[in-house]
Every structure is written in structure tokens, then in C-alpha cells.
Amino acid sequence: MLQQVNGHSSGSDAHGGESLREDLQEFLGGEAPLHQLDDLTKVNPVTLETVLRCLQARYTADTFYTNAGCTLVALNPFKPIPQLYSPELMQEYHAAPQPQKLKPHIFTVGEQTYRSVKSLIEPVNQSVVVSGESGAGKTWTSRCLMKFYAVVAASPTSWENHKIAERIEQRILNSNPVMEAFGNACTLRNNNSSRFGKFIQLQLNRQLMGSSLLVPRAQQMTGAAVQTYLLEKTRVACQASSERNFHIFYQICKGASADERLQWHLPEGAAFSWLPNPERTLEEDCFEVTREAMLLLGIDAPTQNNIFQALAGLLHLGNTRFADSEDEAQPCPLMDGAECSVRTSASLLRLPEDPLLETLRIRTIRAGRRQQVFRKPCSRAECDTRRDCLAKLVYARLFDWLVSVINSSICADPDSWTTFIGLLDVYGFESFPTNSLEQLCINYANEKLQQHFVAHYLRAQQEEYTAEGLEWSTVSYQDNQTCLDLIEGSPISICSLINEDPIPPELTRLLQQSQDPLLKVLFPADPEEKSQEEPSGQSRAPVLTVVSKFKASLEQLLQVLHSTTPHYIRCIKPNSQGRAQMFHQEEVLSQLEACGLVETIHISAAGFPIRVSHRNFLERYELLRRLCPGAAASPHGPPPDEGRSEWSPHSEQATLQALLQDILHTLPALARAPAEATPAPVHCGRTKVFMTDSTLELLERGRAQVLEQCARCIQGGWRRHRGRKQERQRRAAVLIQAAVRSWLTRKHIQRLHAAATVIKRAWQEWRIRMAFLASEELDGVEEQHSSQVTCSPSSFPLPQAQTRLLGAVTRFWPLGLVLANAAVGACGFRRKLVVFACLPLPVGSLSSYTVQTAQEQAGVTSIRALPQVSRVTGWPSCQDGSRSLTPHRGGQGAEPRGHSRSRTGAVRRAS
Numbered sequence: 001m002l003q004q005v006n007g008h009s010s011g012s013d014a015h016g017g018e019s020l021r022e023d024l025q026e027f028l029g030g031e032a033p034l035h036q037l038d039d040l041t042k043v044n045p046v047t048l049e050t051v052l053r054c055l056q057a058r059y060t061a062d063t064f065y066t067n068a069g070c071t072l073v074a075l076n077p078f079k080p081i082p083q084l085y086s087p088e089l090m091q092e093y094h095a096a097p098q099p100q101k102l103k104p105h106i107f108t109v110g111e112q113t114y115r116s117v118k119s120l121i122e123p124v125n126q127s128v129v130v131s132g133e134s135g136a137g138k139t140w141t142s143r144c145l146m147k148f149y150a151v152v153a154a155s156p157t158s159w160e161n162h163k164i165a166e167r168i169e170q171r172i173l174n175s176n177p178v179m180e181a182f183g184n185a186c187t188l189r190n191n192n193s194s195r196f197g198k199f200i201q202l203q204l205n206r207q208l209m210g211s212s213l214l215v216p217r218a219q220q221m222t223g224a225a226v227q228t229y230l231l232e233k234t235r236v237a238c239q240a241s242s243e244r245n246f247h248i249f250y251q252i253c254k255g256a257s258a259d260e261r262l263q264w265h266l267p268e269g270a271a272f273s274w275l276p277n278p279e280r281t282l283e284e285d286c287f288e289v290t291r292e293a294m295l296l297l298g299i300d301a302p303t304q305n306n307i308f309q310a311l312a313g314l315l316h317l318g319n320t321r322f323a324d325s326e327d328e329a330q331p332c333p334l335m336d337g338a339e340c341s342v343r344t345s346a347s348l349l350r351l352p353e354d355p356l357l358e359t360l361r362i363r364t365i366r367a368g369r370r371q372q373v374f375r376k377p378c379s380r381a382e383c384d385t386r387r388d389c390l391a392k393l394v395y396a397r398l399f400d401w402l403v404s405v406i407n408s409s410i411c412a413d414p415d416s417w418t419t420f421i422g423l424l425d426v427y428g429f430e431s432f433p434t435n436s437l438e439q440l441c442i443n444y445a446n447e448k449l450q451q452h453f454v455a456h457y458l459r460a461q462q463e464e465y466t467a468e469g470l471e472w473s474t475v476s477y478q479d480n481q482t483c484l485d486l487i488e489g490s491p492i493s494i495c496s497l498i499n500e501d502p503i504p505p506e507l508t509r510l511l512q513q514s515q516d517p518l519l520k521v522l523f524p525a526d527p528e529e530k531s532q533e534e535p536s537g538q539s540r541a542p543v544l545t546v547v548s549k550f551k552a553s554l555e556q557l558l559q560v561l562h563s564t565t566p567h568y569i570r571c572i573k574p575n576s577q578g579r580a581q582m583f584h585q586e587e588v589l590s591q592l593e594a595c596g597l598v599e600t601i602h603i604s605a606a607g608f609p610i611r612v613s614h615r616n617f618l619e620r621y622e623l624l625r626r627l628c629p630g631a632a633a634s635p636h637g638p639p640p641d642e643g644r645s646e647w648s649p650h651s652e653q654a655t656l657q658a659l660l661q662d663i664l665h666t667l668p669a670l671a672r673a674p675a676e677a678t679p680a681p682v683h684c685g686r687t688k689v690f691m692t693d694s695t696l697e698l699l700e701r702g703r704a705q706v707l708e709q710c711a712r713c714i715q716g717g718w719r720r721h722r723g724r725k726q727e728r729q730r731r732a733a734v735l736i737q738a739a740v741r742s743w744l745t746r747k748h749i750q751r752l753h754a755a756a757t758v759i760k761r762a763w764q765e766w767r768i769r770m771a772f773l774a775s776e777e778l779d780g781v782e783e784q785h786s787s788q789v790t791c792s793p794s795s796f797p798l799p800q801a802q803t804r805l806l807g808a809v810t811r812f813w814p815l816g817l818v819l820a821n822a823a824v825g826a827c828g829f830r831r832k833l834v835v836f837a838c839l840p841l842p843v844g845s846l847s848s849y850t851v852q853t854a855q856e857q858a859g860v861t862s863i864r865a866l867p868q869v870s871r872v873t874g875w876p877s878c879q880d881g882s883r884s885l886t887p888h889r890g891g892q893g894a895e896p897r898g899h900s901r902s903r904t905g906a907v908r909r910a911s
């Protein structure tokens, strides 16, 4: 059976969810299917209850993402759903023409930020603020978004660039396991709770895909930078019951090899007071994954070894226990077995043992004008605090150093990127039975972010509507400014009243004495620091407390957020047990109230999320006036230009309004469905046009339509121009060809004429000569004949054929000679036929003649057609052979060189 997950079908079995779904439908009593509402602004009426029921219906239907106006609500499924985050789905959202039309998803937010950063002519940095309480799914969401950007922001330009981008993306993804190992811990609310806040800046470059501005730009991830906020370092030395220390401590204790255990003094099964609940094994206890990721980030094996050795030193330091001192003037003694721990710790941290003990147990006080030094033994509680402080100091510096190493590995050259997408993942609201300063800071950060949301979205939007003259009934919302004033206000606030016990300077000095290469890097001997810590006169530098540092970093973060276009993802935790298919209404309700979701939906539902200045609106949509036949030619003219002095503010405003109205009047024409033809929610304010997503979509559709028409028009014009040009070229070519051909023909004909003239002349000469020769020969024959007739007329009667042959020979034999000797033409029997045709011989007597041509006689051009009188006519053969009818051999006999006459009238010529 097909199952729907977040509206996406999956092939898995859906039996589990089926009964719950039926229950819910029964409960809803035939109301509209709430789980089908992708946007909470469509819930009617928008109340906490209806919103809650809609979210519950969707959760039961395995639909975990829902739009709430400008915010995406993400319900934690608490179960793995691989198909919901598959690369194929990422590509689907990336390739969609309108991703907001697809099912709500974090990929929609990812794609929208990616497109906004990419497509605008003036790049605007984007930020995604992921908020929610601990365990709601913020880190998961940020991680998925990073993977999404890694997939979609791969460079298509070249193979090399692609490889570089892939390497950087891999490093960015590799930073997650390292930061989670050192910065996450198992808490009551979340097995993998981030104990620090982070803002990841994904740096993108901008590459034009073509020379034209219209060609989409490629946006390639060139690097990233991580900014962390307030690591909960207290956890190093103090963990609530049922909670754990940072994952990395468990990883080294469980994953170290035998050699490493020996080197780090971590025997199997050793108990450490700072390592509670070691028997609990989590999937986060994966030492190898952390090591691998560190290696890929450039932290080599010896450095890693150094880090883990220092961490082991901290664990041994935690086992250093002090007893109460009987004499206040004496330092607190160590408890049994603690000496060994101190020694091991000192050796692992490569600190001198005695100064370590002394620093932990004796406070140095400087007082008086001369800064006299007093040494005062600490109480047992103070000793514990100093020990914890030392560990926290080392761990916090180590964490900061790791972040700086990660940054140096993934951060791009400032010149190589132009825009960024920021991902903010900060710890959610926390309230424990006993809260420390860190909980105050965490909740302070959340209040600050909520205030940013209120300021950016709720207040600013409503104030803008009023200023722009829109008819708007103000929605009341919960403004947390008073809460913030209480924490950070001046002159009196919680921050100003907290006088936190700053880090004792002797601890830092002690750590500066370490011979450990890592600690030397973490605690360099800084003369400036020294002079600050030991001021000689009155001018003391203001002491930087944890709260003041945190406040400053928060201010900086908010400045960055203000300079970007923010997008909000609210993660909601459906139950505190972390179980799938369980929706606790009470718990969800309190989260919805805390983030002011209902107010957000109210404003989003009634408001105009899209605001565009008049000028930008005109620049982008003025072409839509082409769709209105009358408007394009209206007298409003072009939009006002700042440089033109003749425009008065009034006329400019009037013209602008008229132009805007022209454009807005095209909207009904753009609607495809009748439902779209209803008046579009759009309003012209004093300086901006306000509209909804659907109106923007209509306008964009119209713009695309007009651009397409323009493109077609340009294409048509270009094709016509090209056709005309090709036709001209074709005609020119034909003309040239005709001229050349006629010239060649003329030449050829001239040559033929010349040749014909030559032939004609030669032929005439030759004919005359032959006629002369023939007449001579015939004269001779006639003489013979008359003499033969005279001798024996009865014995040799001259047959009719003979008479015809003689006539033919006389008239046509020259032609026969020419044809038979032609270089090309008839040969063999056909040649004979030609000769016979030229010498019209009797057809029935072909075999009575022998035709001999020059080709048959080397070197002689002649033809002989000798009547075989003896066989055909019964003439007696001549005795001397001079009248023989057998073929004549060229060169035979005693004929003279050159022309000679034969007795048959044929001519032969020596070649």
C-alpha cells in the first residue's frame, strides 16, 4: 500500500498510521480535511485551537511540514524517513519552476533562498533562522539544508571547478561530526543536543553563464565560515543527573586502542567523576567518524593524539578531590587517591605538578597602589571551582581553536565570493529545576531572535502598511521588548547586575607554562595580556565577562541578520519523549504560543507579503502594458527619470499612478481560471506596491508571456532578415554562375567554330583532291572496262551490283573513309556497317566485301572496300594480283612513300 510522507508518496506500509488517522477523522467529525491544508493561513478561523488541530491532523497523516505565511513549521517526525531527504527530492525542488507550489518542505525554503541570492541583479544575502526548543529538530534541519545546498550549488561550469566545489562541500559537511562531537551532549531533552549556537555562512560566488545578463547565473559554493556562540562549557565539569558530558569524552574512553589507552591513562572500565552514565551507549559515540572527519579537515594524527591526550588530562583533573582544611592558613589537603590523579593530569597536560596544585589551592590577590601580592589559601569549594574553571578554560579554548581550524579549512578567499546564505541554529529555550548562567544566556539569545522576528515581520509590516496608507486593522501581538529590557537594558538590568567571578589570571599563567604543543598554541604567552592582567596604575581595562562577551556577539549576529533577507523555520517538538506518532497537544500548544505563530498567521493571511517599490515595479512590469491594446499607446509615457528636471513631484506621482493602474488592469487578462479573474489582492501604497504571492505569480506569468512574444517577434524579424539575406546571396550566386556558364559556352562555341572551319577547309581541300584522284582512277577503270568489254563482252557481263558499287565508290567513299577512321565512334561490325552505309552497297552481299581500316594496319590510314568480283560477280581473278579482291597489306607492294593511288579508288597515306 502506498503511504504518503509529507505529502510525498512512499512505498512503505501504512498500517501504523491508519488507525490513528481514522481516530482523528472521527474526532474531526466530518470537517474539512485539515491535513490537506498546506498553509495555516487557510485555516478558518485562525485560532490556536484550529492551528493545533491542523498540525495534529497533518502529523497523523505523516505530513511534517506546513507553511504558516512567512514561516515554515517543521514537526519532528522522530523517525527516520530517508525518502523525505533524498537527493532525488532535492533535485525535484531545485528543478521545479515554482517550488512554493510543491508540498511544503525545508527544500522549498532552501531553493527560495538560493534563487533569491542568485537571480536578483543586486545580490541580497539570505539567512535562514531555524528556531525551536531543544530536541525540536533544528540541527537536523540545518544539516539537511547544508546537504541541499551542497547538491544544488555544485558548479556546472567546468570539471575542475566542480571538483573544488565538491571538496569544499565535503569539508563543510565534515565539520558537522567534529563540531557535534565536541559541542553536543546527551541531555534529558535530546540525545544529541547542541550545547552551542552556530551561524554558518555558506559563501557563494557568481558566475555568468553567458555574456548576456538574461542568461541565468551559476551560483557555486566556494566556502563557508562558522561562527559559534556560547559553548556550554560548564558541562565539562558539571552535568545534571541523567545527562552526559560532551560526546568526545565518551568517544575517547570507548573507542581508544590499547596503545592509546596506555598513553592516555584511560584503562578499560576506569571511573571518572566527570564522565557520568558511561554505560549508556549512543549512536553519537563514534570515535572513528570524528577522527576521520578531523583528518579530512586537516587535523593530522599527531595533533589529534595531542588533543585526546589533553582531554584525558582533563578527565583526570576531574578526579582531583579536595578535603576541608583544618587550618584556614593552610591549603586544602587532597583526598585519598587524588594525588595520583593530579600527577597523571599534570603529566598529560605537561604542566609542572607543584605549581598546578598550588594554583588550584592558593589564590593570589593584588592590592594596594603598589599592587602588592597576597597569597591566600582557598576553601575546599573554591578549590573545586578553580579546578572546574581550569578545565572549562582549556576546553573552551580547544573548542574555539577547532572552530578556527575548521574555518581555515573551509573559508574561501574574501575575493572569491559575492553572496552568502546564513544558517542560524541556536539552542532553544531551556528551563531546568536548577539553571545556570548559560541557561540565562541561551534564553536571552532566543528572546533576541524572537525580537528580531517581531521587529522584522510583525511590527515592521504593520507599521509599513499604516505608513503607506493601506486600510489595515492592526493585529495585536506579543512583543518581547520588555523582557529584553529586563535582561540587557540600561542602566539597570540583569546583565549589568551580574558580576560574574572572571577567570583567575593565575590559571591562565599556569597554562602558559605547559610544555604541551597544543596548550602552547591555546595559551600563548602574550605580553599584552600580561600587562592587562597586571596593571601598574589606575587605568584598568574593563573586564570582559561571559555575559558581556555573549551580548556583544549577539549584537553582531543581529546586525548580520538585519543585513539579510530572513526566512524562518520553526521546529516543533510533538512530544518530549522523542517518540514517533505521538502528538501531545499541551506541549505543542506551549511552543506555538511561545513563538507567536498565530499572530504570524493572522498577519500573513491578511497581509501582503510582497512589497515592491514603484520604480522597481514599473521597471519589471511596464512591458505588461503591451497586453492592453490601448494602454501601450496611452499618453503616460515612460516612467519618470530622476535626471529629468521637467518632472514635478505631482506630475510624476500622477503619471506613476496612471502607469501602475495600467499595469494592474492587465491582471484580469492574465488569469487563466475564472477564480483567478476575481480582483487580485494588490494595493498601491504611497511608495510601494503591496501584493500577495498569487498576484506576484500572475504578474510574473504575464511578464513571461510578453517576453515570449517579444522573443518570437525578434526571432521572426531575425529569420526574415536572414531569409532576405540568403535570397540575395542565392540570386547573386545564380547570376555569377550564369555569367560564367555563358562565357564558357561562348568560348567553347568559338573553339568549335574554329575547329569546324579547319575541318571544313581541310575537307574541301581533301574532297577536291580525292575527286580529282577518283576521276583519274575512274578514267582508268572505264578505259579498262571498255577494253574488256571490247575484248570479250559475252564472257564478262557487268552485273547491276557492280555498276552500283562503282557509283557508290565514286560518290561516297571519302565519307566512309573519314567515318571508319574516326578516333572514336563505331568499331567492328558497326564500322563495317557505317562504311557500307556510306558506300551504299547491296545489303544482301555484306560478306562479299572486305573492309580494311587504318586501325587494322599499323601506321596507315586507309580504307579499302575491294569488291570480290570473283566470288560475288564471278569476275576472274587477276593473274598479277593488281586487281586482287583480297585485303591489301599496308606497306605491301612497291607503292611509293606518301600518297599513292590504289586501283579501287581508296587512298592510303603513310602515317
Ligand SMILES: Nc1ncnc2c1ncn2[C@@H]1O[C@H](COP(=O)(O)OP(=O)(O)OP(=O)(O)O)[C@@H](O)[C@H]1O
Residues within 6 Å of the ligand: 076, 077, 078, 079, 080, 081, 132, 133, 134, 135, 136, 137, 138, 139, 140, 141, 190, 191, 192, 193, 194, 195, 426, 427, 428, 571
Ligand atoms: N526531520 C527529522 N526526521 C527524523 N528525525 C528527526 C528529524 N528532526 C529531528 N529528528 C530527531 O530528533 C532529534 C533531535 O533533533 P535535533 O538534534 O536536530 O534537535 P535540536 O532542535 O537541534 O536540539 P538542540 O537544541 O538540543 O540541539 C534528532 O536526533 C533526530 O533523532
